[in-house]
Amino acid sequence: MAGSLDFTPDDRCNAFITTCREAPFSDGALAGVAVAVKDNISTAGIQTTCGSRILEGYIPPYDAHVVELLRKEGAAIVGKTNMDEFGMGTTTETSAFGPTRNPADPSRVPGGSSGGSAAAVAAGLVPMALGTDTGGSIRCPAAFCGIVGLKPTYGRVSRYGLIAYANSLEQIGPMARTVEDVSRLMSAIARYDPRDSTMLDKPYDHRPSADIAGLRVGVPEEYFGEGVDPRVAETVRNAIGVLEDLGATTVPVSIPGMRYALAAYYVICTSEASSNLARFDGVRYGPAVDTRKSWHEAYQDLRLELFGPEVRRRIMLGTFALSAGYAGRYYAKAQVARRNIRQDFERAFREVDIIAGPTMPTVAFRLGEKTDPLSMYLSDILTVPANLAGIPAISVPCGRVDGLPVGLQLMGREFEDERVVDAAYAYEQGVKA
């Protein structure tokens, strides 16, 4: 039943940067299913920009491992979705191709940085999409747009072909309207790839089960603290109540290292980004360099002109954090904080199977509302810890505040993605019933 999809979406929320009018597909578990792919995942023959002008017109000569797998399973790659430039942002407003709007309320942002993928799914343009999550970039837009998004365990999905922003933190993951579809997409992409040395050979092959009787759910006080909108907190507490009704027991836990999570995260991700983005110098991709100048000056001009302000800010921060004389004070300290958070989670997971809390401290912002970068960084506080610890985390819709979606975040032990999916599935089915 191989064939081709005619994909001409009514893309009112600017979810796509590139669409494929004729999307071929083959036989397989996802035969003929339209899947949108975030624009930082390499697709052979399809423009891949990372939401940046510096990669405008770049057509990768190869497929990312996850894209190879999707094609093998019969999925039709219908387009590349909008995103914060190089994944840097929480609103999809830093994209060089204009912001994406939230289908739930077009005056609001969809969240970031996988805002295009979330919006494409929420608007019903595609049933499934791939996003990437470095500090919450799948879970945040899933929560803001009212869909399901899973950040897998670090090392469970190959990063080969993912244009790196912060290698040690980011993972490719599935986004869809239902937990079942998220699980289906996850089954397709979580397959061993020897080209990614940080990967473990633990394929995901799972049908979600709603039976969570006896599940111990940890509720960390830090996830309901200062900065969390009380109405969001209440909505999430109610959702946790649903889990209890389904047979789970709740246990208070604590992640004291949370205090340093954001600081550690921003030092590590900007450090890695400063190194990863250095290759965009106009020699191999991007517009031609002015050859009348010395190569140093040419690089400088091009990078100043073609990187947006948020990307430049983070490159400078990372460059500074790694510089001689500062690396010990910042980078090394951040790694210590990261280890502490990892240990906090390990300790908590000796008591409980799942940790639950809000995905985002608030509902979706208005477009243009967040102008101060620091206040935007603060909104990542609840998602970042899972990336620092490398553990799986899912966001599932759990109600509304002011008519806007709220996400319940469920985190699990390393390589227990299945358990996280089951808990989300149980909640989803429990609410429906």
Add this chain to the structure above:
Amino acid sequence: MKTIVGLEIHVQLATATKLFCGCSTDYRDDEPNTHCCPVCLGLPGALPRMNRKAVEYGLRVAKALDMKVPEESEFARKNYFYPDLPKAYQITQYDKPLAVEGTVEIEDDEGHEKIVRITRVHLEEDPGRLVHVAGAAKYSLVDYNRSGIPLLEIVTEPDMRSPQEARRFLNKLRTILEYLGVFDGDREGSLRVDANISLEGSQRVEVKNISSYKGVEKALTFEVTRQKNLLRRGQKVTRETRHFMEGRGITTSARGKEEEHDYRYFPEPDLRPLRVAGWVAEIDLPELPVARKNRFTAQYGISLNHARTLTGDLKLADFYEEVAHVDPALAATWVADTLLGELNYRDMSIAAVPADRFMELLALLRADTITDKAGVQVLREMLDACAAGSPCEKPADIVKREGLGKAAGDEFSGIVEKVVAANPQAVEDYRAGKKGALNFIVGQVMKETRGRADPRELGRIVSECIDTSGV
């Protein structure tokens, strides 16, 4: 004033594929940018994957140099911008190298054995190569065939005391690397050296990217003179990086300290740390130069000097062992002295000499069919043919064609009689007891016979002739 030299040597490991991908490393004679994939081009999204063979080669060197291999070593990113560096960082090892603390034994300037300490060895990838277009072009081209070639960097302690010692160290190191089978010395740029040199109590200067052994000695000799002259004039040696200009044999200032790079090293997130200390026990080292030298003297009964020369180059040693079947003692002299001399004169490699033909030559010499002198002549003809790329004629055929066969004594009696008759004064002197006079006559006969006669036999015939002629 004591001279202090330390070296950093970049060795191209002779693996079949690149350090982090499956691209072939043998790009000689191929078009630019034909041995490239997303990984070695540093395309967005590509990830490095460790080449197991390169790690094994590195460990082989570590074991041969008697080094310690830590439980865990780690890769790091060295960040800098340069148009030939596709990722804008080089993956290398920084504070956790593959192996530390080794030794290499060399001869010092007085001919005594001395130890040069090895600080560390680590693995890293080569960048690409810039090709500057001839003429006034305002651009350069980049060739990424070399991008990702595995390099082993070997760093010594500042234990060498002269440019000559540095060169001897490099020769020794190269021989060890060749014996280990991890290195192809014939490949262009397969060994590149950064040399640190200072005069005691003065600042250190680094001479970068020297690509030949002779170059290292030359650059260092130049630096010793330059730095001594500076100090003699009361000036200071500034700490700096210098380039060696091979053609002119001088070094020039490359950049001052104020321009020094900040490489912003940090652990490479895309590669797991290496835990390979356990592999070392399973590595079987081949026979190394010192062991082979000792075996040569014991097994073939040849002199220590000959053994040292023959084992100083892996291919030469292999060649010797192949041709030694004919006659080890004869082969040692003919390979170590005669053949090596002829090769050096022609700047030819031992690899160009067909062993079977050389064995035939040795057999002719051993059977006394030709004289040593004729043998040299035959050898030269053979080498000339090889150098010209023509097939190498059988030595016996050359002997026949050129009439170089050793003649029987009576073949010369006519000539001897003629020469004796033509030199009455010499005959007189000989009879008067002057030994030199006989040699003179023999020499004259040799000249007439174009070296085909055995000088010793000829001496007998000449003296017989004089004794019986009664002239």
